[in-house]
Amino acid sequence: MSKSATFQINLQNIAYNYNYIKSNVNHCGAVVKCNAYGFGATKVVEHLINNTDCRSFFVNDINEAIEIFNVSKESDSKIYIMGGFFDYEIEEIWSRNIIPVCFNKEQIMLWSEHCKKCNKNKPISIQIETGLNRLGLDINDFFKMKSILDSIGIDFVMHHLACGYEEYSTNNSQLEKINQIQGCKKSLSSSCGILLEEKHHEGLSRIGRFLYGSNEQSKNIPLKSVGKLTAFIISVKNVLKGEYVGYSQGYQAQKDIKIAIVNIGYGDGYAIRKGFAFTNGSYAPIISCSMDYLTLDVTSINLNDDKVELLGENITFEKIANWNSKIKGMEITCNLGSRVKREYININ
Amino acid sequence: MSKSATFQINLQNIAYNYNYIKSNVNHCGAVVKCNAYGFGATKVVEHLINNTDCRSFFVNDINEAIEIFNVSKESDSKIYIMGGFFDYEIEEIWSRNIIPVCFNKEQIMLWSEHCKKCNKNKPISIQIETGLNRLGLDINDFFKMKSILDSIGIDFVMHHLACGYEEYSTNNSQLEKINQIQGCKKSLSSSCGILLEEKHHEGLSRIGRFLYGSNEQSKNIPLKSVGKLTAFIISVKNVLKGEYVGYSQGYQAQKDIKIAIVNIGYGDGYAIRKGFAFTNGSYAPIISCSMDYLTLDVTSINLNDDKVELLGENITFEKIANWNSKIKGMEITCNLGSRVKREYININ
Numbered sequence: 001m002s003k004s005a006t007f008q009i010n011l012q013n014i015a016y017n018y019n020y021i022k023s024n025v026n027h028c029g030a031v032v033k034c035n036a037y038g039f040g041a042t043k044v045v046e047h048l049i050n051n052t053d054c055r056s057f058f059v060n061d062i063n064e065a066i067e068i069f070n071v072s073k074e075s076d077s078k079i080y081i082m083g084g085f086f087d088y089e090i091e092e093i094w095s096r097n098i099i100p101v102c103f104n105k106e107q108i109m110l111w112s113e114h115c116k117k118c119n120k121n122k123p124i125s126i127q128i129e130t131g132l133n134r135l136g137l138d139i140n141d142f143f144k145m146k147s148i149l150d151s152i153g154i155d156f157v158m159h160h161l162a163c164g165y166e167e168y169s170t171n172n173s174q175l176e177k178i179n180q181i182q183g184c185k186k187s188l189s190s191s192c193g194i195l196l197e198e199k200h201h202e203g204l205s206r207i208g209r210f211l212y213g214s215n216e217q218s219k220n221i222p223l224k225s226v227g228k229l230t231a232f233i234i235s236v237k238n239v240l241k242g243e244y245v246g247y248s249q250g251y252q253a254q255k256d257i258k259i260a261i262v263n264i265g266y267g268d269g270y271a272i273r274k275g276f277a278f279t280n281g282s283y284a285p286i287i288s289c290s291m292d293y294l295t296l297d298v299t300s301i302n303l304n305d306d307k308v309e310l311l312g313e314n315i316t317f318e319k320i321a322n323w324n325s326k327i328k329g330m331e332i333t334c335n336l337g338s339r340v341k342r343e344y345i346n347i348n
Numbered sequence: 349m350s351k352s353a354t355f356q357i358n359l360q361n362i363a364y365n366y367n368y369i370k371s372n373v374n375h376c377g378a379v380v381k382c383n384a385y386g387f388g389a390t391k392v393v394e395h396l397i398n399n400t401d402c403r404s405f406f407v408n409d410i411n412e413a414i415e416i417f418n419v420s421k422e423s424d425s426k427i428y429i430m431g432g433f434f435d436y437e438i439e440e441i442w443s444r445n446i447i448p449v450c451f452n453k454e455q456i457m458l459w460s461e462h463c464k465k466c467n468k469n470k471p472i473s474i475q476i477e478t479g480l481n482r483l484g485l486d487i488n489d490f491f492k493m494k495s496i497l498d499s500i501g502i503d504f505v506m507h508h509l510a511c512g513y514e515e516y517s518t519n520n521s522q523l524e525k526i527n528q529i530q531g532c533k534k535s536l537s538s539s540c541g542i543l544l545e546e547k548h549h550e551g552l553s554r555i556g557r558f559l560y561g562s563n564e565q566s567k568n569i570p571l572k573s574v575g576k577l578t579a580f581i582i583s584v585k586n587v588l589k590g591e592y593v594g595y596s597q598g599y600q601a602q603k604d605i606k607i608a609i610v611n612i613g614y615g616d617g618y619a620i621r622k623g624f625a626f627t628n629g630s631y632a633p634i635i636s637c638s639m640d641y642l643t644l645d646v647t648s649i650n651l652n653d654d655k656v657e658l659l660g661e662n663i664t665f666e667k668i669a670n671w672n673s674k675i676k677g678m679e680i681t682c683n684l685g686s687r688v689k690r691e692y693i694n695i696n
Contacts (some may be wrong), residue, residue, distance in 0.1 A: 003434050004409070034615035034639055059685065061352070080525065083611065083640065084582070086351050103583060132594040134609055134641060135583055170597070193385050224457060231363065235451060235483055236433070245481040248511050249518070261430065263409075267382035267682040271619075273674060291682065292408045292431065293482060295684045317556055321576075334615040334639065335544055335683045338383065 002007040004262040005231035007336055008343045009039050009048075010048040013224035017211050018052050020222065025194050025201050029056025029123050031208030033064055033082065038333030039227060042071050042342055058082055058206050062089045065098045065142055078155075080125060084135065090114050094122065101125040103135040105145065112148050125155030129180070130174040138278060139180060156187045156204060164192035165216070167239045171196060195221070210348075214317035214329050227333055228312035229340070230265035231294070235277070236303060245295055246288030260284065260298045262308050267291035269335030276322030278314035280305050351654075353579035353612040355684055356691045357387050361572035365559050366400050368570065373542050377404025381412055381430065385591050386681030387560055387575060390419050391692055406430055406554050408620060410437045412447045426503075433485065437455070438462050442470065448501050449473040451483040453493065460496050460692035467547060471501030474620040476529070478507040478522040504552060505536040512540035512548075513684030527668045542666070545570070556657060562665035562677050575681055579612035579642070585650060591642055592637030608646045609633065610656050615639035617683030618658060623671030626662035628653050 031037075036044040039060075043067050048054040055076055058308050059065050060083040068079050078099060085093055085100045089327050093100055094114060102108050102124050111300050117120045126149065129136025136159065159178045163170050171193075178188065186203035191210035194201045199275070209215070213226040239259055245251040262277065265271050266289055275296065276283040288295035296308070309315055317329025365566045370376050379385075384392040389407075393416050396402040401601040403424055408431040416427050432455050433441055433448045441448055442462060450456050450472050463469045474497065474656050484507065490497070498523025511518050519541075526536065533552035539558035542549045557563070561574040587607055593599040610625065612618050614637055619649060625642065628649050636643035646657070657663055665677025 001436075003410075035613075037639075062351075063687065079538075088349075129585070131609065132595070133585065133587050133591060134638070134643065138585075139512070144664070162592060162594070166596065169596070170592070237477070237481065237486075240483050243481060244479070244510060244518070245507065246510070248514065249516070259481065266676065266679050267385075269617075269683050271675075271679055271683075288482075290482070291385075291676075295482065325510065327619075328614065328639075330639065331614050331619055335617050335619075335685065339411065 002341065003232040003234075003263070005229070005268060006341045006343055007333070008228040008230070008345060009043070009225050010224070010228075011043065011344055011346045012051075013213065013226045014039070014044055015047060015210055016049060016224050017053045017213060017226065018207065019053055019218050021194065021205070021210055022053075025189075025205045027203065028054075028205040029058060029078075029080075029187060029205050030211055031056050031058040031206050033035065033060035033070060033208075034334050035060060035064075036337050037208065037212050037330050040342060040344070041067055042081075045071050045185075046315070047346075049077065054230050056080065056204060058208075062092055066096070067094065069096045069098060071220045082127070086348045095116070097122065099123065099125055101127050101158060102242060103137050105137070105141055108145055108152075111154055115152055121152050123134040123154040123155040125158055125187070126154060126158070127158045128178050129273065130159040130298060131170050132160050132176040134160065136160070139177060140331065142181065151300065154184050157184045158187040160190065161193050161200070164196065166173060167196070170183070171200060187275065191215075201242070209330060212333065216318050216329060217320040225313045225316070228309045229270070229332070229336070230307050230312075231262045231310060233260040233303065233306040233308060234263050235261040236298070247290065251287040251295075255295055257299045258309075260296045262294040262296060264294055264310065265290050266338070268337045268340050270334070271335075272310075272324060272327070274318065276315065277304070278309040278312075279307065283314075284308075314319075349380065350610070350689065351580040351582075351629070352689045353616060353687065354689045354691055355576070356576040356693060357391070358572070358576075358695045359391065359576050359692055360399075360572045361390065362387070362392055362559055363395060363399045363562065364407055364572050364661045365561060365574065366402055366555065368540065369542065369555050369558055370401075370551070373537075373553045375551065376402075376555050377426075377428075378402050378559055379406040379538065380416060381408035381556075381557060381684050382389060382650050383412075385556065385560050385678050386684050388690060388692070389415055394419050395694075397425065404428065404552060406556075409544060410440055410583075412649070414440065414444070418447060418597045430475070431609075436440060441523070442466070442541055442592070444474075447471065447473055449475050449506060451485050453485070456500075460500055463500055469500050469651045471503040473504040473506055474502060475508070476526050477617045478525040479518050480508045480510040482508065484508070487528060488610075490529065496687050502532050505529050506535040508538065509536075509548070512538065512544065512630070519548060523548060534553040539563075557678060558680065560678070573661045573664070577618070577658045577680070577684070578660075579610045579656050579658060581608040581651065581654040581656060582611050583609040595638065599635045603619045605645055605647045608651065608656075610642040610644060611640070612642055612658065612688070613638050613640040616685045616688050617680060618642065619683075620658075620672060620675070620680070623668060624663065626653070626657040627655065631662075
């Protein structure tokens with residue numbers, strides 16, 4: 001049996017999470033950008049198409065869209081590029097019936113001209129700037145271009161909540177702004193927004209982190225864990241009181257301790273310097289993290305098993321986010337490197 | 349021209365850095381673990397073999413070793429696995445004449461038995477624990493196993509400085525410990541150690557970060573920049589005083605500002621939330637970082653060009669480390685994801 005660090009992905013639990021969310025909203029699609037947050041876009045999309053009614057997929061760029069197109073073209077799926085497009089990409093988008101989510105006047109004009117050139121209108125989606133201050137068309141520009149947009153066809157108008165996890169007043173001000181637009185289908189919410197009042201998740205909800213079992217907030221919803229990251233203890237040693245562990249005397253033992261060296265590090269995308277790993281039924285504090293290794297304090301643990309959980313049912317995304325205020329749990333899965341073996345399972 | 353985020357790697361500058369370091373030490377090899385710190389192990393090894401006298405390559409596991417073996421087998425190169433080995437890997441290592449760096453008694457015994465079985469001795473290297481408290485054989489165990497090791501053959505004894513960047517007293521205590529072993533070739537130093545007194549870099553030096561132009565300390569050595577990471581501004585907008593930018597009201601404008609959205613984010617491995625990007629001749633503060641985008645404050649910048657440097661001659665590894673005390677610059681290159689295009693150049 002290989003003792004590489006392994007990321008095990010439970011596809012059935014992705015479908016479970018999709019179905020659970022779907023039962024709570026009107027309509028939803030799957031966000032599969034960034035290689036499905038590191039869970040593997042091709043596998044995730046194939047599984048959702050074969051096992052659920054999910055037929056809307058959201059990516060961020062043309063290459064991701066083409067990857068999804070190649071596995072979904074036999075279905076009746078819609079693929080949305082949330083990052084808009086560059087002029088040189090238009091033919092590749094058009095020829096595959098991919099839907100760009102435009103966020104500026106230039107993109108709308110390019111698409112409109114392409115429609116004229118091809119003597120055919122294909123609808124686009126529009127992202128409206130309502131308060132996140134990231135990508136989004138100024139709402140006044142939307143109204144100025146409304147007649148052009150009406151002739152092309154609007155698939156959805158969309159916005160992105162800045163504080164979806166919390167009941168900030170900005171949620172309502174963002175909603176009021178996008179509701180100035182009437183008579184279009186809307187996509188208002190990503191994962192976190194569906195826990196707010198229903199008015200925030202009318203239309204199509206774009207489900208990302210919830211699909212992958214990540215819910216970094218206090219509200220309890222019964223999502224299933226999807227990813228399990230494990231690695232192996234390859235060395236155990238005693239460290240005497242006063243001795244140091246790791247580079248630049250990063251950790252000093254306050255008493256005699258026992259440490260375990262685990263074969264994963266920041267070079268594998270596991271750049272976690274605060275928190276715990278789970279092994280042999282206990283939580284072991286991380287005391288050092290280098291490119292290839294994590295070091296754990298296992299003083300009080302009876303080590304019968306050399307396997308260590310670094311993400312999963314015991315080390316949840318929420319826990320990692322609590323231990324490291326600046327790190328999003330998804331950062332880990334997106335960045336897991338090629339030394340980490342992927343393993344897909346399909347069991348409940 | 350594609351406007352994907354791009355990591356441009358100057359192979360000639362890797363060779364330059366190797367030759368510069370080599371002129372300052374007795375003997376050195378290249379650390380190419382973790383896909384050559386993200387610079388591309390195959391390309392780096394091929395270039396070093398074809399353009400320098402580098403013939404010792406250090407990796408961390410069997411898969412990395414096999415990759416290097418496949419591009420170096422026509423040369424007289426030596427490949428070292430610094431992470432030792434598991435029992436089930438021994439035949440793959442043996443058959444390719446790869447040299448494991450053993451760090452425990454079990455590995456030495458396994459190798460010794462395999463030598464007997466094959467009726468042939470092949471030397472191994474040994475890592476000694478001298479104070480980093482990571483992987484390393486207890487020096488007393490080394491002496492207990494000396495006769496077995498002498499019959500197998502010792503390629504190098506090796507240790508790893510815990511505080512190589514600084515003149516800590518531990519450098520000398522580590523050296524004193526490994527110098528209890530006499531009559532073996534030694535490998536004492538990685539990049540940083542070669543800036544210490546000569547006694548710390550006798551034998552074979554293992555050059556990693558210096559090869560890739562990273563020198564996160566104050567001592568000035570004339571390394572050339574090897575990696576240049578760029579991305580593109582895809583949106584510019586004005587934000588009024590008091591408005592927020594990014595998730596959870598992460599940034600509030602203290603005056604009317606102009607922001608630029610750049611198409612790279614933590615999902616691409618660029619998880620930098622503090623510091624600057626370099627664009628149009630100026631340093632622009634990073635004010636927000638999400639999975640797919642960075643947001644910069646470009647209020648005072650005249651934007652003629654939409655290209656942004658995120659790592660390179662202006663945004664050095666050292667600067668990133670200074671802006672983010674917990675982040676090693678190498679963390680970025682190791683973790684750059686598949687959406688970032690790689691581009692190799694070979695110019696001085």
